[in-house]
Amino acid sequence: MSEKKVFQASPEAKGEAKKLRIFAVIAWLLAMAGQAYAIFNLISDEMMMWLIGAIVVILILAITGSTLWKKANRLDPASEKEPTRFFIQNQLGAIMGVLAFLPMVVMILNNKDISGKTKGIAGSIAAIAMVAAGVTGADFNPPSVEKYTEEINAQTEAAKSLSIDSDNVYWSKAGNKYHAYDDCYHIKNKAVTTGSIKESWEQKGISELCKTCQKKAAKNSVSSGVKELIEAN
Numbered sequence: 001m002s003e004k005k006v007f008q009a010s011p012e013a014k015g016e017a018k019k020l021r022i023f024a025v026i027a028w029l030l031a032m033a034g035q036a037y038a039i040f041n042l043i044s045d046e047m048m049m050w051l052i053g054a055i056v057v058i059l060i061l062a063i064t065g066s067t068l069w070k071k072a073n074r075l076d077p078a079s080e081k082e083p084t085r086f087f088i089q090n091q092l093g094a095i096m097g098v099l100a101f102l103p104m105v106v107m108i109l110n111n112k113d114i115s116g117k118t119k120g121i122a123g124s125i126a127a128i129a130m131v132a133a134g135v136t137g138a139d140f141n142p143p144s145v146e147k148y149t150e151e152i153n154a155q156t157e158a159a160k161s162l163s164i165d166s167d168n169v170y171w172s173k174a175g176n177k178y179h180a181y182d183d184c185y186h187i188k189n190k191a192v193t194t195g196s197i198k199e200s201w202e203q204k205g206i207s208e209l210c211k212t213c214q215k216k217a218a219k220n221s222v223s224s225g226v227k228e229l230i231e232a233n
């Protein structure tokens with residue numbers, strides 16, 4: 001049985017990803033609005049402390065946006081077959097992070113009414129915030145349909161080698177693991193879904209075998225191996 005298991009996000013995962021992306025866009029829009037307000041009202045010697053406060057708020061909004069955005073990409077990844085879309089979808093957090101500060105940095109550095117001291121302090125804080133937002137927004141290990149497909153197949157093989165039934169594993173909505181045993185204490189008293197390893201990925205995004213279940217399965221497969229050896233002799 002060599003069934004080809006290509007990853008495809010479930011409608012629920014796509015719906016959840018859409019929600020996260022909407023919140024991400026709202027956070028970025030608020031960051032942009034904050035930047036516009038700061039540019040028009042806060043670039044002056046008297047307002048420098050307020051400007052720094054605004055930079056902190058904008059940075060928090062930018063990072064919140066990109067965190068939600070990356071989470072959405074893990075539920076509903078892009079395909080490497082479309083390189084442009086793949087790049088933009090995965091690096092949008094970095095792009096938005098830089099855009100949330102670049103105009104402000106330019107405006108601070110080109111302002112003729114502020115003192116050199118204000119320019120130096122506010123300009124470098126805004127520049128540092130821009131780099132921080134850009135770096136935290138970038139995805140250095142972007143998820144993709146192809147990577148997920150490869151990972152699911154590798155995990156299915158690994159499960160088989162532990163004699164785990166890869167078509168009947170268990171997971172709860174909140175965790176990012178799947179379990180080989182429905183009586184595992186990690187999923188006790190939780191609403192549990194049953195399905196294949198592939199389905200756990202499609203519903204939850206990134207997912208791996210629970211360590212407790214892995215140990216138990218390893219023990220079981222060793223003891224059944226020993227039993228077989230004993231019986232064979």
Ligand SMILES: [Zn+2]
Pocket residue numbers: 178179180181184185186210211212213214
């Ligand atoms: Zn478990």
